Structure formats: structure tokens, C-alpha cells
């Protein structure tokens with residue numbers, strides 16, 4: 001691809017990747033998938049995302065210092081999610097915008113994300129939200145859509161900060177109070193309810209009533225995003241309560257932003 005004008009004013013430069021296609025069925029993006037690069041060097045990551053042989057790409061790469069590189073125009077399909085499932089759909093590349101965040105990841109010590117870098121991610125996402133209609137719950141981790149293969153951007157990713165800045169859906173996790181867990185091997189209606197709840201949030205999970213390996217993997221992904229204090233795949237009370245709160249929040253329209261000039265509600 002030749003050079004193209006960036007979609008966003010916060011983009012520092014364009015580095016076109018050859019790894020793109022048309023969005024299937026002319027799909028408009030209704031989802032953002034966040035990743036970490038998982039490579040020791042961010043320059044190596046950029047090189048890979050633009051390497052025809054690697055066959056991978058994303059729309060954006062946010063470097064450690066917060067500078068943003070665009071590789072694929074938002075109108076086109078980038079190759080970042082791979083085999084994935086969300087809301088019953090499997091071609092999630094055709095419906096999403098992919099953002100890679102430079103971080104070496106779990107294989108290389110998994111350092112904290114820097115403040116400038118996260119501020120850049122937030123600004124970028126807020127811009128995307130002005131250009132596309134994206135529901136809050138459809139701003140997801142790669143691990144949410146590919147829980148058996150991926151753990152990025154991982155449990156250190158500050159989802160609460162994004163949410164507080166108007167990006168994504170998040171609720172305060174229910175405190176960890178006990179060890180009363182549903183665990184692998186359990187079966188019955190409580191397991192069925194757990195699976196139904198996870199599926200109704202968007203996760204790709206079969207409702208079987210059996211706490212099988214696939215269920216453990218999805219619970220792990222849920223915890224990594226929404227209850228990161230303990231990521232173990234055991235559906236303890238805190239995990240199940242957090243999920244219930246999240247589904248309640250999803251059903252409610254987002255609260256209007258308080259501003260100085262907002263009229264005071266009448267008593």
C-alpha cells in the first residue's frame with residue numbers, strides 16, 4: 001500500500017503495512033481490540049507488523065513513549081485478532097479496529113504500561129469513538145476474543161482508567177471474600193448460569209453445564225480483564241458477582257457526563 005492520510009490527528013506517522021484486505025461484507029467497525037506486542041523490542045514489532053511474510057498487522061501501534069503509528073486505514077481490515085469469537089462472530093478482524101500497544105509482555109518480564117503510553121491509547125480510542133459507533137462492551141482485549149491462545153494486553157492493563165476516561169465498560173470488581181468457587185469438574189445449573197452470563201457478555205463459550213477446560217479458559221480471560229487481583233480460572237463468588245454487575249451495567253445506557261453547567265436535578 002502507498003502512503004495514506006492518517007485517520008486520526010494524534011497519529012505521529014504512517015508506516016503502511018501490506019497486510020490488509022477489504023472488510024467482509026463492507027462491514028463498518030463496531031469493535032476495538034487491544035493488544036500488546038509481546039516482543040522485546042518495539043522496533044522489531046513494527047517491522048513484523050509491516051512484513052508481508054508475517055501476514056499480521058494492526059491499524060495502530062502505540063509506542064512506549066506514547067507516539068502513535070498507523071499502518072492500515074480504518075476503512076480496511078487488518079490481521080490482528082486471528083481465530084477468535086465475540087458475540088457469536090468469528091471474523092472479528094472485519095468488524096474491528098486493532099491497536100497494538102508496545103509492551104514485551106508475559107514472555108519478557110511484562111513491565112507496567114507507562115502513563116504517556118496509556119494516555120495516548122485513550123486519546124486514540126476517543127477519536128475512534130467519534131468516527132464509529134462502538135458499544136462500550138465491544139472495546140475488548142485480544143484475550144477476550146481468543147482466550148485459549150492469548151493473554152494480551154494482560155492483567156496489568158488499566159481498564160479502569162480507560163473506563164473512567166470514557167473508553168470501554170468496566171465495573172468495580174466485587175471483593176474477594178471466600179473460596180466458594182465453582183471449579184473444573186463441577187456441573188449443573190450454576191455452571192450453566194455462569195456460561196450463559198459469559199456468553200451474553202460476548203465471550204465465545206458453549207452452554208454445556210459442565211465446568212470443562214474451555215470454561216476455565218474463558219473464566220481466566222474474564223478475570224484478566226475484570227477481576228485482575230486473582231487470575232486463576234476458578235469462578236469464585238467475587239468473579240460471579242463482578243460478572244453480574246457487569247451485565248447490569250451493560251444493560252444500562254451510559255450515564256451522561258456531569259459538567260459544570262449541568263442543571264441540578266430537582267429534589
Ligand SMILES: [Zn+2]
Pocket residue numbers: 034035036080142150152
Ligand atoms: Zn494480540
